[in-house]
Amino acid sequence: MKLIAANAEPTATKGQNVLELANDADPRQVSLAGIERIELQFPKFTDGRAFSQAFLLRRRLGFNGDIRATGDVLVDQLPQMARSGFSSAVLRADQDLAVAERQLARYPAYYQGDAVQAKPHFQKAA
Amino acid sequence: MYQYTEFDRQFVRTRAAQYRDQLERFLSGQLDADAFKPLRLQNGWYIQRHAPMLRVAVPYGELSAAQVRVLARIAREYDQPSHEVFQGAVAAQNRLGDIQLRDGRAIGSRLPTGYAHFTTRQNVQYNWIPLDKSADVMELLASVGMHGIQTSGNCIRNITSDELAGIAVDEVADPRPFAEILRQWSTLHPEFAFLPRKFKVAITGAREDRAAIGWHDVGLQLVRNEGGQFANGAEGALGFKVLVGGGMGRTPVIGTTIREFLPCDQILNYLEAVVRVYNRWGRRDNAYKARIKILVKAEGQRYIDEVEEEYRQILEVDGAPHTITAAEFERVSASFVPPALNCDRKTADAKIAQILRAAAEDDIEFGRWLQRNVAPHKNPDLRAVTLSFKRLGQAPGDATADQLDAVAELAERFSAGEVRVTHSQNLVLPWVRCDQLPELWREARRLGLARPNIGLLTDMIACPGGDFCDLANARSITVAEAIHQRYQDLDELHDLGEIDLHISGCMNSCGHHHSGHIGILGVDKDGREWYQVTLGGSDGSALSGPAGPGKVVGPSFSSSEVPEAVEAILETYRVLRNPNEPFIETLRRVGAEPFKQAAHQVRHDLERRAEAVAEHAHQA
Numbered sequence: 001m002k003l004i005a006a007n008a009e010p011t012a013t014k015g016q017n018v019l020e021l022a023n024d025a026d027p028r029q030v031s032l033a034g035i036e037r038i039e040l041q042f043p044k045f046t047d048g049r050a051f052s053q054a055f056l057l058r059r060r061l062g063f064n065g066d067i068r069a070t071g072d073v074l075v076d077q078l079p080q081m082a083r084s085g086f087s088s089a090v091l092r093a094d095q096d097l098a099v100a101e102r103q104l105a106r107y108p109a110y111y112q113g114d115a116v117q118a119k120p121h122f123q124k125a126a
Numbered sequence: 127m128y129q130y131t132e133f134d135r136q137f138v139r140t141r142a143a144q145y146r147d148q149l150e151r152f153l154s155g156q157l158d159a160d161a162f163k164p165l166r167l168q169n170g171w172y173i174q175r176h177a178p179m180l181r182v183a184v185p186y187g188e189l190s191a192a193q194v195r196v197l198a199r200i201a202r203e204y205d206q207p208s209h210e211v212f213q214g215a216v217a218a219q220n221r222l223g224d225i226q227l228r229d230g231r232a233i234g235s236r237l238p239t240g241y242a243h244f245t246t247r248q249n250v251q252y253n254w255i256p257l258d259k260s261a262d263v264m265e266l267l268a269s270v271g272m273h274g275i276q277t278s279g280n281c282i283r284n285i286t287s288d289e290l291a292g293i294a295v296d297e298v299a300d301p302r303p304f305a306e307i308l309r310q311w312s313t314l315h316p317e318f319a320f321l322p323r324k325f326k327v328a329i330t331g332a333r334e335d336r337a338a339i340g341w342h343d344v345g346l347q348l349v350r351n352e353g354g355q356f357a358n359g360a361e362g363a364l365g366f367k368v369l370v371g372g373g374m375g376r377t378p379v380i381g382t383t384i385r386e387f388l389p390c391d392q393i394l395n396y397l398e399a400v401v402r403v404y405n406r407w408g409r410r411d412n413a414y415k416a417r418i419k420i421l422v423k424a425e426g427q428r429y430i431d432e433v434e435e436e437y438r439q440i441l442e443v444d445g446a447p448h449t450i451t452a453a454e455f456e457r458v459s460a461s462f463v464p465p466a467l468n469c470d471r472k473t474a475d476a477k478i479a480q481i482l483r484a485a486a487e488d489d490i491e492f493g494r495w496l497q498r499n500v501a502p503h504k505n506p507d508l509r510a511v512t513l514s515f516k517r518l519g520q521a522p523g524d525a526t527a528d529q530l531d532a533v534a535e536l537a538e539r540f541s542a543g544e545v546r547v548t549h550s551q552n553l554v555l556p557w558v559r560c561d562q563l564p565e566l567w568r569e570a571r572r573l574g575l576a577r578p579n580i581g582l583l584t585d586m587i588a589c590p591g592g593d594f595c596d597l598a599n600a601r602s603i604t605v606a607e608a609i610h611q612r613y614q615d616l617d618e619l620h621d622l623g624e625i626d627l628h629i630s631g632c633m634n635s636c637g638h639h640h641s642g643h644i645g646i647l648g649v650d651k652d653g654r655e656w657y658q659v660t661l662g663g664s665d666g667s668a669l670s671g672p673a674g675p676g677k678v679v680g681p682s683f684s685s686s687e688v689p690e691a692v693e694a695i696l697e698t699y700r701v702l703r704n705p706n707e708p709f710i711e712t713l714r715r716v717g718a719e720p721f722k723q724a725a726h727q728v729r730h731d732l733e734r735r736a737e738a739v740a741e742h743a744h745q746a
Contacts, residue, residue, distance in 0.1 A: 080319055
């Protein structure tokens with residue numbers, strides 16, 4: 001997962017086709033044709049709707065571009081963002097990149113299937 | 127019990143390490159209180175009225191003796207506040223005053239330390255552990271495969287089940303393998319850690335609902351499908367009846383059946399649809415309207431249709447990735463093979479007869495214990511024995527460190543090393559040989575855990591209430607104590623028979639007041655403690671009838687009036703009952719009116735009494 005500091009230079013290359021999606025939008029209702037990056041919003045880190053949006057985009061709709069978390073993005077939610085299908089995140093200004101990397105590296109594996117590892121642990125273990 | 131693999135053990139240790147990292151960042155000021163709050167909650171750590179509270183997860187209520195010993199050690203070594211914290215708590219509680227009883231006695235807060243507390247959701251809580259020791263406690267828990275994962279927070283909470291799961295005589299199938307598979311699926315689910323509100327799942331495999339599934343966000347009942355008929359217990363494909371949208375709180379609602387039959391191997395795929403649709407549409411603007419019950423009530427069939435469509439896409443587009451394989455079901459089920467135990471029933475009968483012939487006192491007490499605390503078992507050689515944690519001087523469901531150590535020993539001697547936390551805040555020994563009942567009775571009696579009151583009035587449910595909880599409007603434990611003191615006579619208790627008395631300190635309903643035959647709810651009025659009394663609630667069991675909330679008895683009562691109101695209600699029952707008719711049946715037969723009138727008569731303030739009676743007459 002690509003981590004972007006809040007004060008970093010805008011990473012959008014000129015002409016890149018970016019779609020911003022509000023967290024009450026249904027990703028199945030929008031056209032993804034030609035879209036290179038989708039930005040999903042966390043208005044507050046405790047509002048978990050964008051996790052489902054990311055999952056649907058990555059798994060259900062097979063979107064292969066960048067899915068970016070924006071807004072109230074805190075280091076402790078990064079592992080679940082990565083597992084839900086986010087590929088980049090713009091951290092809130094006060095967040096520490098080193099702490100973020102430590103959280104992402106913590107768990108070697110999880111129980112349930114997700115957007116990245118579709119199979120649950122029991123199927124991989126079998 | 128489920129046997130942890132190295133993967134499971136490592137997972138829990140990693141969780142403890144992750145929590146320590148978070149705690150240290152919080153204590154050093156690197157992580158602010160708002161960001162830390164949901165992290166600690168999802169590990170079971172609340173900040174309460176006087177001190178932090180820890181809720182330890184006990185998946186579907188099952189504990190090993192080794193785990194009980196660690197719970198005892200935590201009570202002994204960590205459930206200890208600093209002198210300042212304790213003195214502050216005592217001062218705060220003293221300001222609340224005492225409940226004045228009619229006989230002149232007064233009941234105030236006790237604030238015991240060094241205790242563990244069993245909750246209605248089969249978990250274990252501590253009231254005094256300092257936050258700076260919280261990571262040490264999580265590591266200690268992890269040493270026996272325990273944790274506080276998702277015992278709080280707006281996520282899928284620890285899953286509850288029937289306390290007699292796998293041993294009940296009325297069971298269609300053992301729900302524990304499914305409960306364990308659900309535990310694994312819901313643990314650190316990436317998509318569902320920040321739902322609109324908490325999400326509670328209960329599962330049963332029996333005909334008698336001992337898990338109150340209708341009162342949960344999701345209630346699951348194992349059923350067998352034979353030739354398209356839903357014949358419970360008949361041989362056929364195993365599946366789930368799925369209820370969604372039950373809950374207590376401010377708006378009590380019984381779950382809606384959204385599936386009569388779901389093939390059992392599809393439960394994870396189906397629940398993913400249930401929760402995903404809720405995550406999208408559940409209200410986030412008002413915490414009181416954020417539970418799934420409000421969504422299901424508001425949207426009705428539209429919610430169900432959307433779940434079914436999402437489920438179809440999970441199967442057809444995603445490829446049903448969470449289907450439970452036969453291999454996994456067998457692997458998990460292998461942990462739940464009953465221990466090899468049997469006994470010579472002739473010897474057992476002889477021993478029991480011998481005791482019944484012995485001293486008259488023993489005769490009555492042992493007989494009552496056999497009747498109230500000993501339940502039949504799938505294996506006719508075995509019994510399930512309830513240890514009563516409803517005794518005078520201890521809050522309902524409280525256990526000292528010494529009692530927990532003693533329970534661990536009883537579990538090893540008499541119950542294949544296993545013990546279970548019950549929905550009604552007691553412990554069950556699930557594997558007791560019937561020829562060992564007399565020895566177990568003697569040991570349990572010696573420990574004060576053999577009070578034969580299971581299912582009776584004093585087997586009441588109560589939350590920690592205003593003695594500990596930050597949300598409470600009024601105290602629960604003092605009211606429980608006042609009623610317990612009044613009903614000490616076992617002859618009287620047995621004469622009154624089976625009664626569910628449930629006490630909650632506030633609308634959050636942790637004491638399940640809605641489902642009590644008699645419910646007591648703490649309300650805050652003019653900064654004083656008041657209590658609303660309800661009649662006729664049901665958790666959904668055969669005794670109580672279909673699940674449903676009780677009806678309120680007029681305006682609220684003062685703390686001193688509550689024990690008298692309960693007494694008046696029970697006196698009315700004694701007068702009106704038919705022979706052998708339980709309280710709840712008399713209440714249904716004659717209606718609530720005479721009980722309400724009797725309760726109104728105890729109001730100390732004559733003006734309020736007249737108002738209540740007049741208002742009552744108006745409503746009638």
